[in-house]
Amino acid sequence: MTFNSENIIREIRAEFEMLLDFVTGAKAQTATADRIERGLFRRLLDLGAKLLLLFFVVRAQNCSREPLQMEEGQELPYHDERKRTYFSIFGRIPFWRPYFYKSGVGEAPLDAELSLGSDRYSDFLREMSEYLAVYVAYGKDTDLLERFFDLKLSTRVLQQVIDADAADVEPFYAQKPPPSPAEEAEILVIQADGKGVPMVLETPAEPKVRLGKGEKRGRKKEAIVTTVYTVACAPRTPEEVVAGLFYQDQNSDTQEETSEHPKPQNKHVWATLDGKDAALDRLAKQVAPRQGSHIQHKVALCDGCEALQSRIEARFPDFNLVLDFIHPNEYLWEVANSVLGETNEQRTKWVARKTLQMLSGQTEQIIIPEFRQLAQDINCSSTQREKLTKTANYFERNLPYMDYPTYLAKGWPIASGVIEGACRHFVKDRFELSGMRWTQGGAENLMRLRAVAENGDWDAYHDFRRCQRHSRLYDIPFPGQDAPEVLALTPTSFVTIPTQDYCELPLAA
Template sequence: MVGPVTITRCALRAPGLPNCYPADQVLGLPRERHSLGLRRLVVLEAARGSYDHAVEAIGRRCGTRAVGKRQAEQLVRTAAVDIAAFDAARTPAPAAGTTLLVLSVDGKGIVMRPGHLREATRRAAERATRTFRTRLSAGEKTCRKRMATLAVVHDADPAPRRPHDIIAPPGGRTGRRTPRKGPKARAKWLTASVRNDADKVIAAAFDQAEARDPQHRRSWVVLVDGAAHQLELIRAEAARRKVEIHIVLDFVHVLEKLWAAARCFHTATDPAAEDWAGAKAARILAGDAPGAVGDIHAEADRTGLSPDQRAAADRACRYLENNAAYLHYDKALEAGWPIASGTVEGAARHLIADRLDITGSRWSVCGAEAVLTLRAVISNGDFPQYWTFHTHRERERLYPAPDQAEYDLTA
C-alpha cells in the first residue's frame, strides 16, 4: 500500500557464516522484496484470472505498480511449494461408519509450451504433418496438450433410489410422486496435478480416503468414466492397500452414448428419440445392461442400417460391453450409492477450464502446476490455513535457529 520501504537494522556476524538479522526473523520478512500481504494478494488474484488482470488489480488496489507480470508468476510458484506437506499434515474430520466414502478421477488436457509436453506427446507432435497452412487440424491440437489428472474425495450419506427416480417414464412424470434425491456430497477434497502422472494423483486420493477411514470400515465407492488406464491404476492402488472398493461407471457417460445411438434410428428433432434413450437407460438402471445391448443390436439389424449408419449404436454397445462389470446400477441404487461423477467433472471445468484454458494461454509445467494446486486449495476452502502453514514453513527455511554464541552483534 505504501510502496518500497527501506530500513537499517543490526546484524549478527561471524567469520565464515552468513549474516543473521534478528529483526527480519521477528518480522517474518520474506527473501523477496514483496511483503507477505502483497504476496498473498498476488496469489489470490492470479488464481482467479490471468496474470495481466492480476497485475492490473493489484495496481488499482495499491495505487502503484507494485509487482510485474514475471514477478507475479514467480511469487505464485513460490507460494505453492508447501501444498503437498500441508495436505499430508491435515487430519480430516471423522465420519460415521455408515457414511459413504466416494472417490472419482478424471483427466483434462492443458495447452503447454512446446518444451513442456510429455515425451510421447512431443514425439507425436514432431511426427504430425501440417494439414493446413493457416490453422491447426483436430489431431494437431491434441499434440499441444499435456494431460492433468484430477481426483475428488468426499463423504455422502446413502440415499436409496429406484430407476424412475433417475429417468422419467415414457410420456413424462405424472407429478403424483416426487423423485427421491441422490446422495449429497459434503467435506469435498480436490487434488490435481499436471506435473505428476495419474498414478501419483490416484495414490494421493487414496491417501486422503485412508486418512478418513484408516480401518477400512466404510463403503468405498469409486466413480469412473471407463478410461482403461485409470481403471487399471485404481484397481492396483486398492489391491496394494488391501481395501475393498465398489467401482461404478458414471451414468452420465452412459446416457451420452445412448443419445448418440438414438440418432441412428431417429432424427435429431424427433421426440421419439427421447423415449428410445429413456427406455434403454431405464433398463440399464434396472440391472439389465446385456438386454439393452441385445435390443440395440437387434434393432440395427432389423432396420437394415449400413455400417456407417449404425456406427454410433455399435460404439454404445461396445462401451457397455467393455464396462459390464461396473454397470450394476440396480445394486448401487438399492445401496444408496452415487452413480454420476458430476463432482469431478465440475472440478475439471472449475480448476482447469475457467483458468488454465483461457484464450491464448500457454503454460510451463511449473506455472500450470502452481496455479492448478493453488486453485484446488482455494476450492477446498483451506487457503487461510494453508497460507499460515506456508508462511511458517517459509520462516523456518529462511531463519533456522542459529547458535548465537558464534556471532558478534555489530551494526
C-alpha cells in the same frame, strides 16, 4: 537515510484531519456518494502506507544496537542502517533497520522479528494476488491490482511468487489431520478423471503464418483430477432417477426431492500432470486415514477409461468400481441423435426409456442385443452403424461396473458430478482460457494453490506456509500473534458499525 517517527505521526494526524474535512467539509455537501467513496479509498491507501511505514520506523528505532551474539559464539558489532523495501498492498515501503557485520558475516535481526521473506513482497500482497490467480488469468490479476490499488506487479513476478508459495502444499496436506468420524458419512467415495491442459512446446517449431489442416500451435497433457469424500446413503429406485433427470421440470415434488440428496462431506480435490499412477498414489494417501469402522461402503466412481479403471481396481481392491452413469447415458443420447435425429420429438422419450432399462439392469438382455440388431439392418447408414456398434461395445465392456439396481438399492452414488464439475471448473475454466499455454511446472504449482482454495484450506495453508518459511530462514521461533482474528480475510474480520449510535435523525426510507 532514515525516517523520524515524530514527523510521520504529525503527517498522519494532519492527513486524518484532511480525511475528516473530506467527508464533512463544504465540498462534501455537494459531492456524490460515489466520489466520496472513491476518494476515501485512495486516501485510506495513502494513510495505510504512512501507518505501515511508522510501524517499521518504530520497530527499527526500538532495536538494540549492541553487538549481536551469534549461536556460534561470534559477536557481530553494529555496522550501519540498511535499507529494505517492503512491497505491500499499500505500495512500496522503504525503511532502514540496524545491520550488524563482521568478517563477511552480516545480519539484520529485525527481519527475523518481523518474519520477512527473502524477497520484498508482503505476505498479504502475495495472498491476494495468488487468490486472484487461481481463478483468473495472470494478466487480469495484475490489471486488477493496478486498477484498484495502483500496484504494478508483472506477470513474471506473479508466477515466481506462485512457484515459491506452492512449495509447501504437499507438506501441509501431509500434516493435516483427517476429518473426525463424527464429521463423516458412511460411504467413502473416490473418483478420478482426466482433462487436457494445453502445454508449451518444448522445442518450438518455426512459426507459420497459417497452420495446416489438423495442426495446432501447442499440445495437450492430461491432468488427472482426483477427489475423495464421504456421503450418506440415499436409496432410490431407477424410476426416481429417471424422473429426476427427464421430468423434474414437470414434477415439482421430484425436483424438491432431488435437491435434498445428501451432499458430499469433507471433499478433497487434487489435480496433477504427473500421470495416472502418481495421481492415484497420492489419492491413496488421502484415503488411508479416512477409513475406519464408521465407513460402511467404499465406492470408486470412474468413466469408461480402461487405463484408469484397471489402475483403480489394482490400487483400491476393497472399493466397488462403479461406471459413472452419466457417461453411458451420453452414449444413449448420441445413438438417439444418430438414429432418430436431433429434432425428433420422440428422442427424449426414447432416451428416458433406454435409461430406465439401463438402471433396471436390462443392459445385457435388452439394450446391447437391440443395438446390434439395429446395426445389421439394411436401412442403417454407416454412421448409424458405427454409433450403434461403438455403444454396444462400450456397454458390453463395462457390464461388470453397471449393476445399477444394486447400487441404487444400497444408496450408493452412481454419477460423478463432483469430479465432472472439478474437471470443468478446476482445470478447464482456468487452464484452457483463450490462448493459454503452460509449462508443466507452472501449471502444477497453480493447480496446487487452486486445490488449496477449492478445498477451503486457504487461510490454514498460508499460516502453515509462513511458519515453514520462517523456520527455513531464521533460527528463532515464529513470532506470536496477539490478534490472529485479523489475519484472515473473512467477513468476521470486519467490524459492523451500530448505526443507531451515530444517527440523530431518521434514516431515509
